[in-house]
Structure formats: C-alpha cells, structure tokens
Amino acid sequence: MSELSIAFGQLVRKYRKEKKISQEKLALLCNIDRSYMGRIERGEVNITLEKAYDIAKILEVDFSLLLP
Template structure:
C-alpha cells in the first residue's frame, strides 16, 4: 500500500501531540468519535483523514489544526 510522505508526517504529528498530552489512542479516538483502529491507521500514515477529522483531532488535542499539518514549504 502506497503511503504519501504527507500522510506519514501528519500521522507522526498526531502521535507526537497525543503522547505529549499523555493520551492513549483509545482516549483520543473517543474524543474524536472515531474507532481506535482508524486512529492507529492515521498515526501510521495508512489513511488520509478528511478535513473534518483533522479539525476534530486538533480540537480533541487542544491545538490548532495547522499544527498537525507538515511543514513542507
């Protein structure tokens, strides 16, 4: 399965902020109303989440959505 560098970097940022907040995948998934396995796939860069999910994840982590976007410029 092809994973783009952007989705991998996005997932790494989600994991970084989740761990900084001392949250489990289960806790974050519940706050975002998504399945824990789907959150794991996001963190591994296996799926490309919708813009709505990006905002929900950022809200649940109490960060700005732009903080989850890889700095590619």
C-alpha cells in the first residue's frame, strides 16, 4: 500500500460519509463491487484516473479534493 493510495482512500471515505452515502451505494453508482470499494478506501489498490474521477463526480466534489 502506498501512502498516496491510503490518503486517497481516506479522503473518499471522508466525503462519502459527509454525503451520507453507504459504501455499497457508492460502489453501485461507480459500477464496481462493494468489496473493491472497501479496498479503495483502505488504500489497498491503485485505481485508474478514470475511476477516481467517477468517484469524485458521484460524490459531487472537485476531483482535486480527493488528491492529498
């Protein structure tokens, strides 16, 4: 796990909770498996820029806010 992946995942979790969206619902809206979303939030995977942008769009935050 890289520090960047961990920091990104923590920010995703922060904004997801602020929006009161479940991990399962966010995963569904992003068209990914819930367990994969959990791995993203824990910083266990490197995701594509496209998927990171999708997450930002669904969370209604500027993409740059997800970058540490």
